[in-house]
Amino acid sequence: MKEQKVILELKDIRLSFDGRDILNNLSLTVREGTIHSILGSNAAGKTTLAYLLIGCCSYIPQKGKIFFFGQDITSLNTTQRARLGITLAWQEPARFEGLTVHDYIAVGMKQPDEEKIRRALANVMLEPKDYLDRQVDKKLSGGERKRIELAAVFAMEPKLAILDEPDSGIDILALDNIISVIQALKEQGTTVLLITHREEVSEISDVTSLLCSGKIVKEGKPKEVGIYFKERCIPCPVNVCPTSNTTLERK
Amino acid sequence: MQQDYQQMLQAYATAEGNPLIFRDSRIAHLVVHKNKVLGSHLVAGLELVPTEEEEGISLKLRLIKNTRLEYPVHLCFGIIPEEGQQVIRIQADIEDNASIKIIAHCVFPNAVRIIHKMDAQIKIGDNSSYEYNEVHFHGNNGGISVLPKARISLGKKSHLVTNFSLLNGRVGLFDLDYDTVVGEDSSLEMSAKIYGFADDVIKLKEVGRLIGRNARGVIKSRIAVKERAQSEVINEMIADAPDARGHVDCIEIIQGNATAKAVPIVDVRNEFAQVTHEAAIGRVDKKQIETLMARGLDEEQAIDVVISGMLK
């Protein structure tokens, strides 16, 4: 298979809060057109990585650089990065009183297209006619809100979509649907950085990177990394990977 | 006079009114410039008697028993010149088994030194419903004082909705005072949405008195202030009957050097009654802004989307 272009590259990132490293020595390469998963236990630094990538929430690295198609974007703000084509589906998306689902989805589209908005909703199994005029407020369930988030990301047609635990808070029956949406993103040409703490979800990806204590400690085929995760990380009481001080293991 | 009428219609359209309704014979309307009635139309079951006074008009509105109006009644009040005073006195009597929806536009497109006072006494009988929507447009100078005052009473099994909005142009000085008494099995929904900037001053005092068994009331305020604008919202709900239920809900968003104050007053005088309240004042939520920025909006656009959603 032809090597795809590098869409995203993180070089030796360190990010700390109050003197405590949340991400350290973090390097990562994501190739265009792939689903690349970041697998990690609770508190591994997954959401921190997502915020760092979209440049929000004052998550500025103390060290290291972020490249998007070779361009250094480390000092760009969230708007600038979004306009380059990077977006995030939040683990816990915000609520907006008075803003309709339709308008919330349309806001990120370069050219709002009614047909695309409907398709985006139908894709996440929300009937457009029931949801378009509803508000993205507290009255939506957590699961509905997360699906709308995915629909909005899909409709935006970003180059890189970071999905922070799209499967959390979604009932198990709907998991297949979430997976098919992720595949639809890939098919429309969006590269997906799929953040999850479930190895069975990471299995749909092309490459999995295992994040532990703010570092990528293993990378490779999703199945192999998943087995490692299940055997070594899930039972691990300290959440500090034994290999995290050694160099990155590659397959 | 004809010219005033044309200008009123123009201002009316700016305030998002649709002037075509003034030609529809199914729809009752009244257009008042300063203290002159420029146009009116009535429908069956509705009596609307305006009397021109020195500083404005007094208006007697009566909806006759068993009349359920199919279309809203449109009222348009205003002053076209830069200066002037308009006092509107309304006495409304909504008889039993009747329903009416009123859409009032108050337009002062060129206000530099204008005072607009409204003084309403509204009596709603039993099994009736009264919906009152008021939209204001004050132009961009801010030279206006608007002082609406209403005393409303609701009989049994009746329903009152009031929506007030002032979202385009300057507010000036706005001082609203509404007080409603709610009888048995009746309900009240009062809502106000205002966007203030420059040195606008917004004062709201809305009181609901739930005096009948099973009376219901919600008072909702949504205010956004920026620059040097000030707002003060007093929402009071008094529950004085068994099974009365009330809720007071105020959100104010501030930016720049604006200030906002919210005073929810919850006053329960019966052990079987309940009133709840929520109040929040603050900047636009950061996560909301960052969410929209991650879709490509800049910070200012994002704030606009959040505020206009809240005020919609």
Ligand SMILES: Nc1ncnc2c1ncn2[C@@H]1O[C@H](COP(=O)(O)OP(=O)(O)O)[C@@H](O)[C@H]1O
């Ligand atoms: N703003 C912050 N300030 C201080 N500590 C933080 C901050 N954000 C995250 N952390 C800490 O960083 C670690 C990783 O958090 P997070 O990235 O949310 O983990 P994950 O998403 O993998 O569950 C946690 O220990 C968390 O408490």
Ligand SMILES: [Mg+2]
């Ligand atoms: Mg997380």
